[in-house]
Amino acid sequence: xxxxxxxxxxxxxxxxxxxxxxxxxxxxxxxxxxxxxxxxxxxxxxxxxxxxxxxxxxxxxxxxxxxxxxxxxxxxxxxxxxxxxxxxxxxxxxxxxxxxxxx
Amino acid sequence: xxxxxxxxxxxxxxxxxxxxxxxxxxxxxxxxxxxxxxxxxxxxxxxxxxxxxxxxxxxxxxxxxxxxxxxxxxxxxxxxxxxxxxxxxxxxxxxxxxxxxxxxxxxxxxxxxxxxxxxxxxxxxxxxxxxxxxxxxxxxxxxxxxxxxxxxxxxxxxxxxxxxxxxxxxxxxxxxxxxxxxxxxxxxxxxxxxxxxxxxxxxxxxxx
Numbered sequence: 469x470x471x472x473x474x475x476x477x478x479x480x481x482x483x484x485x486x487x488x489x490x491x492x493x494x495x496x497x498x499x500x501x502x503x504x505x506x507x508x509x510x511x512x513x514x515x516x517x518x519x520x521x522x523x524x525x526x527x528x529x530x531x532x533x534x535x536x537x538x539x540x541x542x543x544x545x546x547x548x549x550x551x552x553x554x555x556x557x558x559x560x561x562x563x564x565x566x567x568x569x570x571x
Numbered sequence: 572x573x574x575x576x577x578x579x580x581x582x583x584x585x586x587x588x589x590x591x592x593x594x595x596x597x598x599x600x601x602x603x604x605x606x607x608x609x610x611x612x613x614x615x616x617x618x619x620x621x622x623x624x625x626x627x628x629x630x631x632x633x634x635x636x637x638x639x640x641x642x643x644x645x646x647x648x649x650x651x652x653x654x655x656x657x658x659x660x661x662x663x664x665x666x667x668x669x670x671x672x673x674x675x676x677x678x679x680x681x682x683x684x685x686x687x688x689x690x691x692x693x694x695x696x697x698x699x700x701x702x703x704x705x706x707x708x709x710x711x712x713x714x715x716x717x718x719x720x721x722x723x724x725x726x727x728x729x730x731x732x733x734x735x736x737x738x739x740x741x742x743x744x745x746x747x748x749x750x751x752x753x754x755x756x757x758x759x760x761x762x763x764x765x766x767x768x769x770x771x772x773x774x775x776x777x778x779x
Contacts, residue, residue: 471579471623473693474686479587479620481682483594485675490598492671495658498648499603502610505641506594509617512633520624521693527704530629531711537629537636538723542730544641548648549737555652556740562658 476517484510497551497561501544508540583623590616603649611642628705 483506490503512533519529555561574582593613597606614637621630712720 470576471583473691475583475587476620476624477686478683479590481679481686482591484682485679486591486594486598488678489671489675493668494598496603498645498652499597499606501648502597502606502645505610505637505645506597506613509614509637513617513620516621516624516626516629520626522691524625524694526711527626527707528711530626530704530708531716533626533629534632534708535719535723537632538727541636541641542727544644545734546730546737548644549734551648552651552738560656561652561654562656564659564661 473517473521476513480510480513480517483507483513495563497554497563497566498548500563501547501551504547505540505544508536508543512536579623582619586616586619586623589613590620604646607642607646607649610645611638614638614642626704628708 487503487505487507487510490506491500494500494503515529515533515536517529519527519533523529551561554566558565590613593609593616596609597613600606600609614633618630618633618638621633
């Protein structure tokens, strides 16, 4: 018995689904950002699994993972800045109260 | 990876259980500080999984960037919006949660079926790779991925400037310009949250 690619892909799929659930159901804006981080990590895990099992010589999946980590860090910084700005504006972090663009 | 196979299987099981339990805790805990610390555990277990996948550089980068930077940033944001508020209950909230859970379970079933039934073209690994993964990644960065690599640095600069502009308090208290500094205590917080905008007032429910 050896570690297979399918194990990692199933694990990443489970993590992605948990992230989607948290993204939709949570009402705290910071928790929404944490769920987005979970989903990005699931994608990273997929990329690393493919890089190790399908492309072990020139590991381009790891390069893609580094780029995804870069984008995720930038997204976290800008997203938390937006959360701070909207908390100052509306005095709450409840996602249900952010209805400025609702018509 | 030159660990024995049993060791690999056992560590994969421990890391995956830690990761799934931590992710469920992140989503389901009501206290968000617990969620932030569990997110730290999730990131660390993912770094361990990267080590199982022969990726030492990315595992170290994962620990440094996610555990060291992103998670601390999230904790700072939690402390900055530290307000104990009970969210207003909305009617039929359980319908939304159950529907989302069903959709997510269906998505997982779909992905799992796809993963199991697809014949992956797995390359037979011949033991350890010829050179270290750091050398290979560096060659990629400075030859065929040079333009995205440089663009990533510009992108990080843009994100940093944008985050500072967004999160900065864009009004200064008037006391600083006048000579009334002696009246106010030295460490009082001068700024307040901005007044609510008129469109869609939270405190007063608008009449529709």
